[in-house]
Amino acid sequence: MVGSSKQLAFRYLTYLNMLSRLDRQGVSVISSHNLASICNVGASQLRKDMMLIPGASGKQSVGYSVKVLLSSIQQMLHRDQNDRVVLVGVGSFGAALIKYRGFEAHGFEIVAAFDLQPSVIENSDIPVYSMESLESFLQEHKIKFAILAVPESAAKNVADQLIRFGVTRLLNLTPALLTVPDSVKVSDVNLVYEMEFLRRQL
Amino acid sequence: MVGSSKQLAFRYLTYLNMLSRLDRQGVSVISSHNLASICNVGASQLRKDMMLIPGASGKQSVGYSVKVLLSSIQQMLHRDQNDRVVLVGVGSFGAALIKYRGFEAHGFEIVAAFDLQPSVIENSDIPVYSMESLESFLQEHKIKFAILAVPESAAKNVADQLIRFGVTRLLNLTPALLTVPDSVKVSDVNLVYEMEFLRRQL
DNA sequence: TATTGTGAAATCGTTCACAGCA
DNA sequence: TGCTGTGAACGATTTCACAATA
Structure with missing residues (x-):
């Protein structure tokens, strides 16, 4: 690039x-x-x-x-690409992302979500599997992108798992600071930091 | 600063x-x-x-x-401050933010939410008012902070209203590009851009 | 010896000013 | 004349290297 x-x-x-x-x-x-x-x-x-x-x-x-x-x-920008994405953590945030249709127009398809408890999200055909099926799913579908929306306390462990199972692009919505190999890219989105930053502007 | x-x-x-x-x-x-x-x-x-x-x-x-x-x-960083925040737009995202308790520990209190339709969010005592009450609420409570989580098409209008009614700090969760006076500070959070950025890392 | 504090150098990004062209 | 393309100046940020010191 x-x-x-x-x-x-x-x-x-x-x-x-x-x-x-x-x-x-x-x-x-x-x-x-x-x-x-x-x-x-x-x-x-x-x-x-x-x-x-x-x-x-x-x-x-x-x-x-x-x-x-x-x-x-x-x-x-290689805007022709199409990437499959998994979402990990289906709390209120994760559920909101599942309903959010904004990714599709940009070539990102959320193909599955994972949580401790499998469940069903209304008005959505994206399946929510249990964490046990994470490894096989990621490897079978060769998933590279994941969105991390688990509680902060679980973030490091889940991120390590994702990386071990082949994920190389991670959108980290948790406040946790992840340490990853150079081959893995992380984008951190921290709404609290954004608010704090607004607070001390001028 | x-x-x-x-x-x-x-x-x-x-x-x-x-x-x-x-x-x-x-x-x-x-x-x-x-x-x-x-x-x-x-x-x-x-x-x-x-x-x-x-x-x-x-x-x-x-x-x-x-x-x-x-x-x-x-x-x-003046970490002693405490600020009241309103949330505008109670779609799936907005509702997720209402349930999210992460702001409080950092001195941000979401005191009210606004949407076209007033409603009630389960497991939450934050009231959701109709947009008609926006002006009086903002002015009465002297609110400076707002989180914008409306659909993109409404973003500009709503932002203009918020600013007119006294808001000076805006966390913009919509993809819309806002143009605001110098006295108003905006932080844009665009998850799609973050994903696109991950896509072309190396 | 281990570690801070810091000037200097290197790097990176933005803005300016204007030559060159349609 | 109006606009792009671009070198040069500027400014901000990061890294380096090392003197100072507990």
């Missing part, structure tokens, strides 16, 4: 979202200044970002073609 | 968590190297971070006092 910082990656995702909206609205050309202001970034930063993308370029005195930008960013 | 970058702020919160755990375990002194490895950061970075905290200092050839560090970080 061309740029590997999280901020840059998130900017590309924002560009992508805004560009596809513009495309749907029939906008075919846009200047760096306009697109930047829609995306809440500076115009020169946007141009620098675009320069890193193979195939993305604009026309001087005209602007960027929305469709060209869209497809070159999509290509760079 | 001494350091205002998000990364730095999150490191301080991590230090705080780990230090309070160490304190509970009866550890009284720890070296930068040890604490750093617990917190997944470099030792010299940790020392630099500590240097920015008024009152925090260690002893050469000995290490840092856990209690001293703990209280100076707490003081710097």
